[in-house]
Amino acid sequence: MDNRFANIFGLTEEQSIALLDTPPEQATDESERYIAASQLANYPSEASINALIRAVNVTYDSLDNRITRRKSVESLGKLKAKQSLEVIRPCLSDTDRYTVEAAVWTIGEIGTENTEILEEITQLLLKPDQAYRVIIHTLVKLNYVAAVDRVRPFMDHEDEPTASAAIATVCRFAQDFSQIDRVVSFLQSDSVNARRACLEDLINARYYAAIPAIARCPISLMFRLRAIRSLADSGIAAGEVSINEVLPVIEQILLDHPNDLDLVHEYDQPPVLEFLIRELYHTDFGRTYLATQTLIEQQSEAVPTALFETYEAEAHNDYGAHYHVMKLMGWLKHQPAYDLLLEALTNTSPQFMKSRAAAALSLGYLGDQRAIAPLQTSAQSNIWMLQYTSLMALEKLGDYSQHKLLLEADDWAVRAKANQVLPGVTTNSTGLMNS
Template sequence: MDKRFFNLFNLTEQEAIALLDAPKDEADAGNSRYTAAAHLVNFPTDDSINALIRAVENTDSSLDNRIVRRKAVETLGRLQAKQALPIIRKCLKDEDCYTVENAVWAIGEFGTQEEDILEEVAQVLERPGQLYRTIIHILTKLNYQKALSRLHPFTEHEDPPIASAAIAAICRLSGDDTEMGKVVEFLQHSSVNARRGCIQDLIDCDYDPAIPQIARCPVSLVFRLRAIRLIGYSGIKKGNLTFGQIQPYLEQVLRDHPNDLDFVHEYDQTPSLAFAIQELYQTDFGRCYLAIKTLLETYQDETPQALFDTYEEEAHNDYGAHYHVMKLFGWLKHAPAYDLLMSALKNPLPQFQKSRAAAAIALGEIGDKRAIPELKASLETNIWDLKYATLIALEKLGDYSSHSIIANDSDPLIAAKASQTALL
């Protein structure tokens, strides 16, 4: 589990427990108690677990308290505190659908195989207004075969992420993948949540025929790269795939050029430069990529200065737009961006991690060989996408001198990439 973002609050365990136990009429108690419930994930002790259980047992109906209860249930799940199972089980009958969802998720983290508990989880599917996708995932994760009959109606659900989850669940529980093509079709849905959701479902099914379509899906490369890696690792382990079959799609996603995507949005007319720049801040990366394509094809001369301007105004602190700005400088081969790209390459903040790989790719595109020593230093990182992107960038710059050093990397895809060109 990635815990880099967990410990964001400067609280001791006892301070967090005291906040969580604070009475509801205390000033700012709601926000403080939520913070405490989140922070206690850092303390897998009996004291913390008991405090979280007390928070779940507090059934005050105020919105603040309901939100705290949801977070407390989630944290107990993250801590895999199985002693909390009885109280979590009671939450399956809660009136708050989000508390129910978190309770189901927590039970999935506990990993119980008690059939009566699994049956109670399955019965939640029969209640209206629930968050069915999580329930379907957990029943599948826990291999509850008796849920199959309840899942079939959800394959035609009007909400695409739910339908996708149900189809994938039937595939996993029964071994029948005949309907998985419908999940692949969701990769081109207009809803970004549908696209992201079906990628996770394809991962869960190890559905390697979808790798080419995943690579072209207009969502953040984080989702696509994770899918291709996980499906690829599984396929290689099973003997169904080779590195050579996966490599083109891995590198296509890491390069992340808009021409390698299938768009689900379109413009009625060519947008202005200002509009296209502002689209880089969209949370739906499908819209971001469409804007990038427009900037590259229509505003090539004006875009570099506009990128510098938006970086100074907002993008320096917006990790999504920051990523797109770095990548665009590379596609524009804009040499004056060298110093900014070098700064991004070295940025240690975890929220800007994908910008480091983007900067590596961009430095390779710009072609300035001054970047080679700093790129080589990036090979010492444990960040997978930065390491692989660095290999691509060094190859673009004609330097293969470090490949043999990491040809025995612990990651099989990195090792295969490095070994492929180690002798050049």
């Protein structure tokens, strides 16, 4: 479990249990029970699990309590609490579709081979107004092949993420890849949700041929990296993918230049600088990448000042825009940004992790030898993406000292990168060193 954002509300386990056990009709602020249910996912103890089970069993009829029940069900899934399965199962027939969705997801997280439960989940595909994508994904996760024919009708569903999940499931269960290109085509959907969703489906289908197309999909590099590395892990184990094939794709994604993407949006008229800067804050990275490309190609002289101004105003506290500012400073080779990039490189706040990687690369683009020492330090971090980008930046600065130190790094991609550039050393398909 990733605990980097745990306990953001400052509640102890005991306080969370006490709040959650408060009868909903007596709660002074019902949101406190919801927060407590959320917090208990960070405490994998019998006391927390029992408190969450009690909350699921509280059926007081109010919207606030329904929301708290959903969160309690979800937290039990995050804790993978097998002892809660019989309490979660009745939620599959709840009148609240969102509680049903939470129950399906949680059963997928807990895991079961009980065919009666798996059939109950499958039967939900016949009910109207359900979270069909979550249902289909859970059936895949639990490897319930018997559901394949009931999934097939959803291959033509009007909702792209649902259709994508259904197609990928048929590919996986029936080994029928005749429509897999439709899933790949969703990588170029106007909908950012469809673009993100189909990545998960391509992973589930184990469709390794999609790796180059995934790299060019205009969504956050974090989604693309997760998909590529997941496919690489299974593909390398199956002998269908080699590290030497994947490594250039990983580097392309880490560089994250808009010219290496297949952009899905376009402008109907030349945009002004102020508009382009605002696009750096857009949640659809497809729009942000179009803006960064335009800033580089058409506004390069005016951009640095505007970037500094937006950084001071907002981007310093907005991890999405912060990342794009760091990348742009490097591509524009704006030397006065050195101190800003150095600050970003050493920012250990978890939400700015990808900005650290972006800053590393941008320092390499600036070509300032002062960056070698801090990049050597970041190369020894425990974050694979920062290690990798630091090596890439150090290469630009002519320093290979850290490559030698990372020849046996824990992460296979970092290990392969370190081995790749040293004279007389190559890597085999497992990422191990050959000399």
